[in-house]
Amino acid sequence: xxxxxxxxxxxxxxxxxxxxxxxxxxxxxxxxxxxxxxxxxxxxxxxxxxxxxxxxxxxxxxxxxxxxxxxxxxxxxxxxxxxxxxxxxxxxxxxxxxxxxxxxxxxxxxxxxxxxxxxxxxxxxxxxxxxxxxxxxxxxxxxxxxxxxxxxxxxxxxxxxxxxxxxxxxxxxxxxxxxxxxxxxxxxxxxxxxxxxxxxxxxxxxxxxxxxxxxxxxxxxxxxxxxxxxxxxxxxxxxxxxxxxxxxxxxxxxxxxxxxxxxxxxxxxxxxxxxxxxxxxxxxxxxxxxxxxxxxxxxxxxxxxxxxxxxxxxxxxxxxxxxxxxxxxxxxxxxxxxxxxxxxxxxxxxxxxxxxxxxxxxxxxxxxxxxxxxxxxxxxxxxxxxxxxxxxxxxxxxx
Numbered sequence: 001x002x003x004x005x006x007x008x009x010x011x012x013x014x015x016x017x018x019x020x021x022x023x024x025x026x027x028x029x030x031x032x033x034x035x036x037x038x039x040x041x042x043x044x045x046x047x048x049x050x051x052x053x054x055x056x057x058x059x060x061x062x063x064x065x066x067x068x069x070x071x072x073x074x075x076x077x078x079x080x081x082x083x084x085x086x087x088x089x090x091x092x093x094x095x096x097x098x099x100x101x102x103x104x105x106x107x108x109x110x111x112x113x114x115x116x117x118x119x120x121x122x123x124x125x126x127x128x129x130x131x132x133x134x135x136x137x138x139x140x141x142x143x144x145x146x147x148x149x150x151x152x153x154x155x156x157x158x159x160x161x162x163x164x165x166x167x168x169x170x171x172x173x174x175x176x177x178x179x180x181x182x183x184x185x186x187x188x189x190x191x192x193x194x195x196x197x198x199x200x201x202x203x204x205x206x207x208x209x210x211x212x213x214x215x216x217x218x219x220x221x222x223x224x225x226x227x228x229x230x231x232x233x234x235x236x237x238x239x240x241x242x243x244x245x246x247x248x249x250x251x252x253x254x255x256x257x258x259x260x261x262x263x264x265x266x267x268x269x270x271x272x273x274x275x276x277x278x279x280x281x282x283x284x285x286x287x288x289x290x291x292x293x294x295x296x297x298x299x300x301x302x303x304x305x306x307x308x309x310x311x312x313x314x315x316x317x318x319x320x321x322x323x324x325x326x327x328x329x330x331x332x333x334x335x336x337x338x339x340x341x342x343x344x345x346x347x348x349x350x351x352x353x354x355x356x357x358x359x360x361x362x363x364x365x366x367x368x369x370x371x372x373x374x375x376x377x378x379x380x381x382x383x384x385x386x387x388x389x390x391x392x393x394x395x396x397x398x399x
Contacts, residue, residue: 005096007115011074013039015058017066022179024069026122029115031108032075033082033127034059035156043158044078044108046091047267059156061125061167061184068183073121076111080273081258082127082160084108085135085335085342086322090270094324099141100364103321106136109168113140116170123171123180129160130250131342133168137354138367139321143177143384144170147377149349151187161253163292164246164346174388177353178381185377192308192372192379196228202239203314203344206337211319214358215368219313222387234312235298239340242298245291246343251280252288271328295347302348306373311380314341316354316367344371351377353384357391 035055042049087110088094095114097105109126113136128146137144152167171177223229235242318337345352354367372380
């Protein structure tokens, strides 16, 4: 396999299927945060790679896929210690976005998204804390699934924020997306019949104006089949407040996970990462507790509004992927709006799927997202399959 897209950090990390199963005949890639026995895990940072020995066990998520008949075809690039949404890595390089080579691929599950978008593998796994599956799925024109918090095992995965971390996955095919979900998801599945849709007005206000009509035409087709359609804000306090709460809670977790190692090792971080990791060291438990109390209220309100019969429609990102090497101040401003969109499912612990199918006038992918109630992951994936089939879109084709 020739990696012309720079998706893989270690293409030699391969494992055959353990047995036949529902995924027999498929190949997948794994973000380099999952443990594979005998291989070191870089977490996207050379000092992490240097200070950690090869793994002694393989992450259960990977074992489950191998037992389902899939073959592992390599480990993929990630933003440094998963703390990014852009996919640019000064140490290992930036994977090339197959649908927009002059644009960033999105992160932190950048390599996994690129490997799927380029058709190098059938599906890939990554992690999603603040949008790290949803955003690269949007930027590279594929399906990306973030499940309900707690429904995927995180054993053998480098932690970022234990409050928000999930194992997510990518596919070009909504049917395969659901099949992978049937293998990875555990715990309580809630049967759902979606009758009501919320058009998240505050989320749509974050969309760059030239691109909104393209996604809006897609939304107009969707809502025709719903008994109830409401256009209303998701966050009465403001999505900027929700994003700030998410940042603080996540940042507190991050320093608990990495602070001792950072203090001892003094790792080399790239621009942006250096500043963000330094900021996490300043967050007090009192600040975390204050925002966590608000998070619990917001989560409860979302659960009540969604139940098992309602979905939220929103743009996955404010627009197409930014250009590669965009100046950091501009990129950070865009990232702030991205986080306001992704924080909704993050704070609610909710499942979200980014759907491909719409492109900008320049030909760049735009993702439309659907969020369901807690535990409705399977129903949400089934709804996506049906929706795409009705439109005759059963595959996000690789170029």
